Amino acid sequence: MIKKFFDPDYMEKDIFCINYKSLYENNIRGLIFDIDNTVIAYDNFLIDEKTRNLFKELNKKKFMICFLSNNKEKRVLKFSKEFKIYAFHGALKPLPFVLKKAIKYFKLQRNQIVLIGDQIFTDILCGKICGIKTILVNPIKLSLSRVEKFKRWIEKKILEFLNNKRT
Template structure:
Protein backbone atom coordinates (compact mmCIF):
# COMPACT_ATOMS: atom_id res chain seq x y z
CA UNK A 1 0.00 0.00 0.00
CA UNK A 2 2.70 2.45 0.99
CA UNK A 3 5.11 0.90 -1.46
CA UNK A 4 4.23 3.37 -4.20
CA UNK A 5 5.88 6.02 -2.05
CA UNK A 6 9.06 4.05 -1.38
CA UNK A 7 12.19 4.95 -3.34
CA UNK A 8 14.53 2.32 -4.76
CA UNK A 9 17.41 4.16 -3.14
CA UNK A 10 17.59 6.68 -0.31
CA UNK A 11 20.83 8.63 -0.01
CA UNK A 12 22.18 11.71 1.74
CA UNK A 13 22.71 13.78 -1.40
CA UNK A 14 23.22 13.63 -5.15
CA UNK A 15 26.93 13.21 -4.39
CA UNK A 16 26.20 9.92 -2.59
CA UNK A 17 24.37 8.20 -5.45
CA UNK A 18 26.09 5.00 -6.70
CA UNK A 19 26.15 6.15 -10.33
CA UNK A 20 28.32 3.24 -11.44
CA UNK A 21 25.70 0.83 -10.10
CA UNK A 22 22.96 2.72 -11.92
CA UNK A 23 25.02 2.43 -15.07
CA UNK A 24 25.45 -1.30 -14.58
CA UNK A 25 21.68 -1.52 -14.22
CA UNK A 26 21.27 0.01 -17.70
CA UNK A 27 20.30 3.48 -16.46
CA UNK A 28 21.18 6.01 -19.16
CA UNK A 29 18.94 8.95 -18.33
CA UNK A 30 18.98 10.93 -15.10
CA UNK A 31 15.98 13.12 -14.33
CA UNK A 32 16.79 15.61 -11.58
CA UNK A 33 14.42 17.65 -9.47
CA UNK A 34 15.87 21.11 -8.73
CA UNK A 35 14.48 22.62 -5.53
CA UNK A 36 16.08 21.18 -2.39
CA UNK A 37 17.58 18.37 -4.46
CA UNK A 38 20.30 20.26 -6.34
CA UNK A 39 20.10 23.62 -4.54
CA UNK A 40 17.98 25.21 -1.80
CA UNK A 41 14.60 26.23 -3.25
CA UNK A 42 15.45 29.91 -2.73
CA UNK A 43 18.91 29.82 -4.35
CA UNK A 44 18.99 30.73 -8.06
CA UNK A 45 21.92 28.73 -9.39
CA UNK A 46 24.15 25.79 -8.61
CA UNK A 47 27.71 26.11 -7.37
CA UNK A 48 30.91 25.01 -9.11
CA UNK A 49 30.72 21.60 -7.45
CA UNK A 50 27.38 20.96 -9.10
CA UNK A 51 28.57 22.13 -12.52
CA UNK A 52 31.58 19.83 -12.25
CA UNK A 53 29.38 16.97 -11.05
CA UNK A 54 27.07 17.28 -14.04
CA UNK A 55 30.06 17.35 -16.40
CA UNK A 56 31.35 14.19 -14.77
CA UNK A 57 27.96 12.48 -15.14
CA UNK A 58 27.89 13.42 -18.80
CA UNK A 59 31.39 12.04 -19.18
CA UNK A 60 30.18 8.78 -17.62
CA UNK A 61 27.61 8.61 -20.42
CA UNK A 62 24.48 9.79 -18.65
CA UNK A 63 21.94 12.07 -20.29
CA UNK A 64 20.43 14.63 -17.93
CA UNK A 65 17.07 16.37 -17.78
CA UNK A 66 15.85 18.75 -15.09
CA UNK A 67 12.18 18.25 -14.26
CA UNK A 68 10.81 20.90 -11.93
CA UNK A 69 7.37 21.95 -10.80
CA UNK A 70 8.75 25.47 -10.54
CA UNK A 71 8.36 28.30 -13.09
CA UNK A 72 10.01 28.71 -16.49
CA UNK A 73 12.07 31.64 -15.18
CA UNK A 74 13.40 29.63 -12.24
CA UNK A 75 14.34 26.67 -14.41
CA UNK A 76 15.87 28.72 -17.23
CA UNK A 77 18.10 30.76 -14.92
CA UNK A 78 19.13 27.66 -13.00
CA UNK A 79 20.01 25.82 -16.20
CA UNK A 80 22.19 28.61 -17.62
CA UNK A 81 25.44 27.16 -16.23
CA UNK A 82 24.43 23.55 -16.76
CA UNK A 83 22.93 23.54 -20.24
CA UNK A 84 21.04 20.25 -19.93
CA UNK A 85 17.50 19.37 -21.02
CA UNK A 86 14.91 21.01 -18.80
CA UNK A 87 11.17 20.93 -18.16
CA UNK A 88 9.39 23.54 -16.03
CA UNK A 89 5.91 23.49 -14.46
CA UNK A 90 6.17 19.72 -14.59
CA UNK A 91 3.15 18.97 -12.38
CA UNK A 92 4.86 15.99 -10.79
CA UNK A 93 3.59 13.40 -9.83
CA UNK A 94 1.62 13.43 -13.08
CA UNK A 95 3.21 11.21 -15.71
CA UNK A 96 3.22 13.71 -18.55
CA UNK A 97 6.48 15.49 -17.82
CA UNK A 98 8.26 12.22 -17.05
CA UNK A 99 7.23 10.99 -20.49
CA UNK A 100 8.41 14.24 -22.03
CA UNK A 101 11.78 13.91 -20.26
CA UNK A 102 12.27 10.38 -21.58
CA UNK A 103 11.45 11.58 -25.07
CA UNK A 104 14.11 14.29 -24.78
CA UNK A 105 16.64 11.80 -23.39
CA UNK A 106 15.63 9.02 -25.77
CA UNK A 107 15.23 6.62 -22.85
CA UNK A 108 12.41 4.54 -21.35
CA UNK A 109 11.32 3.83 -17.75
CA UNK A 110 13.77 0.91 -17.48
CA UNK A 111 16.71 3.10 -18.46
CA UNK A 112 15.77 6.23 -16.53
CA UNK A 113 16.16 7.27 -12.90
CA UNK A 114 14.42 10.17 -11.14
CA UNK A 115 16.35 11.87 -8.38
CA UNK A 116 14.48 14.14 -6.00
CA UNK A 117 13.83 15.18 -2.41
CA UNK A 118 10.08 14.68 -2.23
CA UNK A 119 8.12 11.50 -1.74
CA UNK A 120 4.81 12.81 -3.12
CA UNK A 121 6.15 14.35 -6.30
CA UNK A 122 9.47 12.80 -7.30
CA UNK A 123 9.25 9.30 -5.87
CA UNK A 124 5.55 8.72 -6.38
CA UNK A 125 5.69 10.16 -9.91
CA UNK A 126 8.71 8.04 -10.80
CA UNK A 127 7.18 4.89 -9.35
CA UNK A 128 3.93 5.49 -11.23
CA UNK A 129 5.76 5.38 -14.52
CA UNK A 130 8.17 2.60 -13.54
CA UNK A 131 11.43 4.54 -13.33
CA UNK A 132 14.16 3.84 -10.81
CA UNK A 133 13.55 6.28 -7.96
CA UNK A 134 16.26 7.90 -5.87
CA UNK A 135 15.26 9.95 -2.85
CA UNK A 136 17.82 12.40 -1.46
CA UNK A 137 17.71 14.29 1.80
CA UNK A 138 16.64 17.92 1.18
CA UNK A 139 19.75 20.12 0.90
CA UNK A 140 18.29 22.52 3.49
CA UNK A 141 15.52 22.42 6.09
CA UNK A 142 13.86 25.47 4.57
CA UNK A 143 10.83 24.63 2.46
CA UNK A 144 8.17 26.44 0.53
CA UNK A 145 4.93 26.52 2.55
CA UNK A 146 3.23 23.96 0.33
CA UNK A 147 6.13 21.54 0.77
CA UNK A 148 6.17 22.09 4.52
CA UNK A 149 2.65 20.74 4.73
CA UNK A 150 3.68 17.50 3.03
CA UNK A 151 6.82 16.86 5.07
CA UNK A 152 4.96 15.54 8.16
CA UNK A 153 3.31 12.71 6.27
CA UNK A 154 6.50 12.15 4.31
CA UNK A 155 8.39 11.56 7.56
CA UNK A 156 5.89 8.89 8.60
CA UNK A 157 6.25 7.09 5.27
CA UNK A 158 10.03 7.22 5.46
CA UNK A 159 9.93 5.73 8.92
CA UNK A 160 8.06 2.69 7.58
CA UNK A 161 10.38 2.55 4.57
CA UNK A 162 13.52 2.62 6.72
CA UNK A 163 12.09 -0.02 9.05
CA UNK A 164 11.36 -2.26 6.05
CA UNK A 165 14.76 -1.77 4.45
CA UNK A 166 16.54 -2.47 7.74
CA UNK A 167 14.68 -5.76 8.07
CA UNK A 168 15.74 -7.01 4.65
Protein backbone atom coordinates in the same frame (compact mmCIF):
# COMPACT_ATOMS: atom_id res chain seq x y z
CA MET B 1 -0.09 0.46 -1.65
CA ILE B 2 2.29 2.74 0.22
CA LYS B 3 5.24 0.62 -0.90
CA LYS B 4 4.10 0.60 -4.52
CA PHE B 5 3.83 4.37 -4.83
CA PHE B 6 6.07 5.92 -2.21
CA ASP B 7 9.02 3.62 -1.66
CA PRO B 8 12.12 4.98 -3.40
CA ASP B 9 14.46 2.43 -5.00
CA TYR B 10 17.42 4.08 -3.30
CA MET B 11 17.93 6.70 -0.61
CA GLU B 12 21.00 8.90 -0.42
CA LYS B 13 22.11 11.88 1.59
CA ASP B 14 22.55 14.09 -1.47
CA ILE B 15 23.32 14.02 -5.19
CA PHE B 16 27.05 13.75 -4.46
CA CYS B 17 26.62 10.47 -2.54
CA ILE B 18 24.87 8.68 -5.39
CA ASN B 19 26.97 5.91 -6.90
CA TYR B 20 26.67 6.91 -10.55
CA LYS B 21 29.22 4.32 -11.61
CA SER B 22 27.08 1.56 -10.19
CA LEU B 23 23.98 3.04 -11.86
CA TYR B 24 25.81 2.98 -15.19
CA GLU B 25 26.92 -0.61 -14.61
CA ASN B 26 23.28 -1.45 -13.97
CA ASN B 27 22.37 -0.13 -17.39
CA ILE B 28 21.00 3.23 -16.25
CA ARG B 29 21.61 5.74 -19.03
CA GLY B 30 19.16 8.52 -18.26
CA LEU B 31 19.17 10.72 -15.16
CA ILE B 32 16.24 13.02 -14.46
CA PHE B 33 16.91 15.52 -11.69
CA ASP B 34 14.44 17.57 -9.73
CA ILE B 35 15.98 21.03 -9.21
CA ASP B 36 14.75 22.72 -6.03
CA ASN B 37 16.25 21.24 -2.89
CA THR B 38 17.76 18.39 -4.89
CA VAL B 39 20.40 20.22 -6.96
CA ILE B 40 20.15 23.64 -5.35
CA ALA B 41 18.40 25.07 -2.29
CA TYR B 42 14.89 26.25 -3.16
CA ASP B 43 15.72 29.88 -2.36
CA ASN B 44 19.17 29.99 -3.94
CA PHE B 45 20.13 31.19 -7.40
CA LEU B 46 23.85 30.56 -7.35
CA ILE B 47 25.29 27.22 -8.31
CA ASP B 48 28.40 26.26 -6.40
CA GLU B 49 31.55 24.82 -7.92
CA LYS B 50 31.01 21.35 -6.50
CA THR B 51 27.60 21.01 -8.17
CA ARG B 52 28.91 22.43 -11.43
CA ASN B 53 31.73 19.86 -11.44
CA LEU B 54 29.41 16.98 -10.67
CA PHE B 55 27.30 17.70 -13.75
CA LYS B 56 30.40 18.13 -15.89
CA GLU B 57 31.55 14.69 -14.74
CA LEU B 58 28.14 13.13 -15.34
CA ASN B 59 28.10 14.49 -18.88
CA LYS B 60 31.48 12.89 -19.48
CA LYS B 61 30.14 9.57 -18.22
CA LYS B 62 27.75 9.59 -21.16
CA PHE B 63 24.54 9.76 -19.18
CA MET B 64 21.63 11.53 -20.75
CA ILE B 65 20.50 14.14 -18.26
CA CYS B 66 17.54 16.46 -17.93
CA PHE B 67 15.86 18.54 -15.26
CA LEU B 68 12.22 18.11 -14.35
CA SER B 69 10.90 20.83 -12.09
CA ASN B 70 7.53 21.99 -10.86
CA ASN B 71 8.93 25.48 -10.68
CA LYS B 72 8.37 28.31 -13.15
CA GLU B 73 10.06 28.68 -16.51
CA LYS B 74 12.25 31.62 -15.52
CA ARG B 75 14.04 29.84 -12.67
CA VAL B 76 14.26 26.51 -14.45
CA LEU B 77 15.64 28.06 -17.66
CA LYS B 78 18.36 29.80 -15.71
CA PHE B 79 19.74 26.48 -14.48
CA SER B 80 19.12 24.80 -17.81
CA LYS B 81 21.32 27.41 -19.48
CA GLU B 82 24.01 27.38 -16.82
CA PHE B 83 24.37 23.60 -16.79
CA LYS B 84 23.64 23.27 -20.52
CA ILE B 85 21.09 20.62 -19.64
CA TYR B 86 17.63 20.36 -21.15
CA ALA B 87 14.89 21.15 -18.64
CA PHE B 88 11.16 20.68 -18.30
CA HIS B 89 9.47 23.32 -16.15
CA GLY B 90 5.97 23.43 -14.65
CA ALA B 91 6.08 19.64 -14.47
CA LEU B 92 3.10 19.34 -12.09
CA LYS B 93 4.68 16.33 -10.39
CA PRO B 94 3.29 13.91 -9.28
CA LEU B 95 1.13 14.08 -12.41
CA PRO B 96 2.89 11.92 -14.99
CA PHE B 97 2.40 13.92 -18.20
CA VAL B 98 5.55 15.99 -18.25
CA LEU B 99 7.72 13.16 -16.93
CA LYS B 100 6.41 11.06 -19.81
CA LYS B 101 7.65 13.79 -22.18
CA ALA B 102 11.06 13.64 -20.50
CA ILE B 103 11.14 9.86 -20.91
CA LYS B 104 10.30 10.26 -24.61
CA TYR B 105 13.01 12.90 -24.94
CA PHE B 106 15.60 10.36 -23.80
CA LYS B 107 14.45 7.66 -26.23
CA LEU B 108 15.47 5.08 -23.64
CA GLN B 109 13.68 2.14 -22.05
CA ARG B 110 11.99 2.98 -18.77
CA ASN B 111 14.23 0.59 -16.86
CA GLN B 112 17.22 2.64 -18.04
CA ILE B 113 16.02 5.84 -16.39
CA VAL B 114 16.17 7.06 -12.83
CA LEU B 115 14.48 10.10 -11.29
CA ILE B 116 16.33 11.83 -8.48
CA GLY B 117 14.41 14.11 -6.13
CA ASP B 118 13.86 15.23 -2.58
CA GLN B 119 10.10 14.76 -2.14
CA ILE B 120 8.08 11.59 -1.81
CA PHE B 121 4.76 13.18 -2.80
CA THR B 122 6.05 14.75 -5.98
CA ASP B 123 9.26 13.16 -7.28
CA ILE B 124 9.06 9.60 -6.00
CA LEU B 125 5.32 9.21 -6.61
CA CYS B 126 5.70 10.64 -10.13
CA GLY B 127 8.54 8.25 -10.96
CA LYS B 128 6.61 5.30 -9.58
CA ILE B 129 3.49 6.17 -11.59
CA CYS B 130 5.62 6.21 -14.75
CA GLY B 131 7.41 2.97 -13.87
CA ILE B 132 10.95 4.31 -13.62
CA LYS B 133 13.49 3.94 -10.83
CA THR B 134 13.71 6.62 -8.16
CA ILE B 135 16.31 7.95 -5.77
CA LEU B 136 15.27 10.03 -2.77
CA VAL B 137 17.81 12.53 -1.44
CA ASN B 138 17.58 14.68 1.67
CA PRO B 139 16.28 18.18 0.92
CA ILE B 140 19.11 20.72 0.82
CA LYS B 141 17.22 23.30 2.83
CA LEU B 142 13.89 23.09 4.58
CA SER B 143 11.39 25.87 4.30
CA LEU B 144 10.02 27.02 7.61
CA SER B 145 6.44 27.25 6.43
CA ARG B 146 3.89 25.19 8.33
CA VAL B 147 2.64 23.44 5.22
CA GLU B 148 6.18 22.38 4.33
CA LYS B 149 6.86 21.19 7.87
CA PHE B 150 3.62 19.19 7.89
CA LYS B 151 4.46 17.62 4.51
CA ARG B 152 7.92 16.64 5.71
CA TRP B 153 6.44 15.18 8.88
CA ILE B 154 4.14 12.92 6.85
CA GLU B 155 7.06 11.94 4.61
CA LYS B 156 9.05 10.98 7.68
CA LYS B 157 6.20 8.80 8.92
CA ILE B 158 5.91 7.05 5.55
CA LEU B 159 9.66 6.37 5.48
CA GLU B 160 9.53 5.01 9.03
CA PHE B 161 6.66 2.75 8.03
CA LEU B 162 8.58 1.49 4.98
CA ASN B 163 11.72 0.94 7.02
CA ASN B 164 9.81 -1.14 9.54
CA LYS B 165 8.45 -3.25 6.70
CA ARG B 166 11.97 -3.95 5.49
CA THR B 167 13.28 -5.22 8.79
